[in-house]
Amino acid sequence: MSRTYLHAELHNHTTESDGALSVEELVQYARQEAYDVLALTDHNTTAGQERAIAASEGSDLAVLPGLELTTMYGHVLALGMTSMMDWSDLNPQFPDAILDRLRRHGARAVGIAHPFCVGEPIMTGCRFSMQIRDLEKIDYIEVFNTSGPDWFLGNEQALAWWQKLVLAGYPLAACTGIDLHHLPVNKEVFTTFAPVQEGLTKQEMVLAAILQQRTIVSRGPLLEWEEQNGCLHVAISDTCRHPYAGACWKEDEPVLVTMEDNTGALQRATVAREQPADLPLPEEVQYAVLKAYRNEAVFDQLLCVLAPYRRRKQA
Ligand SMILES: [Zn+2]
Ligand SMILES: [Zn+2]
Numbered sequence: 001m002s003r004t005y006l007h008a009e010l011h012n013h014t015t016e017s018d019g020a021l022s023v024e025e026l027v028q029y030a031r032q033e034a035y036d037v038l039a040l041t042d043h044n045t046t047a048g049q050e051r052a053i054a055a056s057e058g059s060d061l062a063v064l065p066g067l068e069l070t071t072m073y074g075h076v077l078a079l080g081m082t083s084m085m086d087w088s089d090l091n092p093q094f095p096d097a098i099l100d101r102l103r104r105h106g107a108r109a110v111g112i113a114h115p116f117c118v119g120e121p122i123m124t125g126c127r128f129s130m131q132i133r134d135l136e137k138i139d140y141i142e143v144f145n146t147s148g149p150d151w152f153l154g155n156e157q158a159l160a161w162w163q164k165l166v167l168a169g170y171p172l173a174a175c176t177g178i179d180l181h182h183l184p185v186n187k188e189v190f191t192t193f194a195p196v197q198e199g200l201t202k203q204e205m206v207l208a209a210i211l212q213q214r215t216i217v218s219r220g221p222l223l224e225w226e227e228q229n230g231c232l233h234v235a236i237s238d239t240c241r242h243p244y245a246g247a248c249w250k251e252d253e254p255v256l257v258t259m260e261d262n263t264g265a266l267q268r269a270t271v272a273r274e275q276p277a278d279l280p281l282p283e284e285v286q287y288a289v290l291k292a293y294r295n296e297a298v299f300d301q302l303l304c305v306l307a308p309y310r311r312r313k314q315a
Helices: 023-032 050-054 096-102 155-167 202-211
Strands: 005-007 037-038 062-064 068-072 074-079 109-112 138-144 173-177 191-195 214-216 221-230 231-239 257-262 266-271 278-279 285-292 301-306
Touching: 005 202, 005 231, 023 037, 023 050, 037 191, 037 202, 050 062, 050 231, 062 202, 068 214, 096 109, 109 202, 138 155, 155 257, 155 285, 173 202, 173 214, 191 202, 214 221, 221 257, 221 285, 221 301, 231 257, 231 266, 257 278, 266 278
Parallel strands: 005 037, 037 062, 109 138, 138 173
Antiparallel strands: 005 191, 068 074, 074 109, 173 191, 191 214, 214 301, 221 231, 231 278, 257 266, 257 285, 285 301
């Protein structure tokens, strides 16, 4: 198994909206932290995109243009979007037309940002309250928004919502974002990883990982699964881990893996480096969510959300 992964930062702001860093300073920060991909997502503007791409030239950092459509009824991340659009006709009870319009303006992956965040007086509308009729118009949910010292507020609900939808059959990826507005940033938090795929640019690898639900979110070890002989073979990646993994996990420490599936079953296994586990995959299992915890299956012990399992249709 052991694929290699890109390390991506998918949610941030600059002085082109309400951030404190200039576009160039944000790119500098992403380079310093050795991100492979930075998606620029200012509120309702694409103004900084060309400068961000220019600032990344000659470096290993790939800039993915995007924006955060910021409304009173919730915030939507549109990765790949290259031109701003009119959305003054947004009807929060029927927002699907606006989601289609994002794609016509270049959006390749559309995600709901911080769905359960309460917001604050200067940034209202953070909680997602639009009634999307066709959830297939959404590609991912930001299950961890890690800005601020109370970054976990609302994230537990966001993760639970994503899990419920995945187990109901929706093809949704899980992503994270630091929602950077200013420095310093808490670096010991969940981030998004995308598997390296031959023949694609780094930006395309991140988009493909989201559209194929292959992103992994982790603040420690990265765990991978492979379907073999009626089981999911689960192991800790030996090629990649969170750059600040040491804050919550030691290399030789075993982790507790849980697997919840669409039948309501819950399995548990202990996994360590050199000690993978095989979790049975009965035929009635179509979808499963796997998570790794430090020692107890409670939210504040969570280390990694694996790519969800989705049974391939028989040809
Ligand atoms: Zn937001
Ligand atoms: Zn934001």
